[in-house]
Amino acid sequence: xxxxxxxxxxxRFGAVQALRGASLxxxxxxxxxxxxxxxxxxxxxxxxxxxxxxxxxxxxxPGAAPRQAMVFQxxxxxxxxxxxxxxxALWLGGVPSxxxxxxxxxxxxxxxxxxxxQRPARALSGGQQQRLAxxxxxxxxxxxxxxxxxxxxxxxxxxxxxxxxxxxxxxxxMTLVMSTHNLGQARRxxxxxxxxxxxxxxxxxxxxxxxxxxxxxxxxxxxxGELTW
Numbered sequence: 001x002x003x004x005x006x007x008x009x010x011x012r013f014g015a016v017q018a019l020r021g022a023s024l025x026x027x028x029x030x031x032x033x034x035x036x037x038x039x040x041x042x043x044x045x046x047x048x049x050x051x052x053x054x055x056x057x058x059x060x061x062p063g064a065a066p067r068q069a070m071v072f073q074x075x076x077x078x079x080x081x082x083x084x085x086x087x088x089a090l091w092l093g094g095v096p097s098x099x100x101x102x103x104x105x106x107x108x109x110x111x112x113x114x115x116x117x118q119r120p121a122r123a124l125s126g127g128q129q130q131r132l133a134x135x136x137x138x139x140x141x142x143x144x145x146x147x148x149x150x151x152x153x154x155x156x157x158x159x160x161x162x163x164x165x166x167x168x169x170x171x172x173x174m175t176l177v178m179s180t181h182n183l184g185q186a187r188r189x190x191x192x193x194x195x196x197x198x199x200x201x202x203x204x205x206x207x208x209x210x211x212x213x214x215x216x217x218x219x220x221x222x223x224x225g226e227l228t229w
Contacts, residue, residue: 009057033190042179066143075133093140107139127158
């Protein structure tokens with residue numbers, strides 16, 4: 001079942017053409033990973049898929065729109081406790097207040113932050129802050145989760161922790177779309193890999209085909225680390 005689809009979508013920021021004629025479908029249960037160099041259009045594509053950016057072309061969500069959430073590379077945390085950051089996300093997500101205590105406790109357990117409810121959110125380590133951002137997203141029970149390079153600023157241990165959480169979300173049936181520069185991470189997590197360059201989609205393949213010889217041209221050079229900028 002298609003959750004969101006783009007048809008010939010373009011986005012321009014002043015003189016910069018950030019996305020050019022992008023067409024893409026995200027199906028239920030997929031883990032789609034977007035790869036490409038800085039400025040290739042990954043973040044713009046994520047924001048269009050999430051419905052955050054004006055664009056030319058069509059964005060469609062067949063049937064009822066799924067519950068969605070997005071986690072950014074550097075999550076914005078309020079100057080509140082861990083618990084109140086979660087409660088704010090639940091309020092914004094339209095979750096009834098009668099469910100906040102149960103949802104918050106479950107979310108903190110899910111990401112391994114139980115016991116830190118009263119800690120100031122901004123006093124957490126970088127990895128803990130990213131796990132709190134994931135907890136806020138998970139707590140609203142999204143069917144579709146977008147992630148913009150969620151591990152790029154984390155140390156190796158924190159990266160492994162976040163990867164494990166994302167793999168768990170996918171195993172639970174959540175659909176994920178994530179951008180990353182880490183090709184190893186794409187190989188480990190993705191069911192499908194999309195390669196962008198200069199705002200255009202140059203490859204869109206199942207993960208096995210992407211990493212095992214089906215790429216051509218500059219996409220193949222990117223995979224082999226041979227592109228120069």
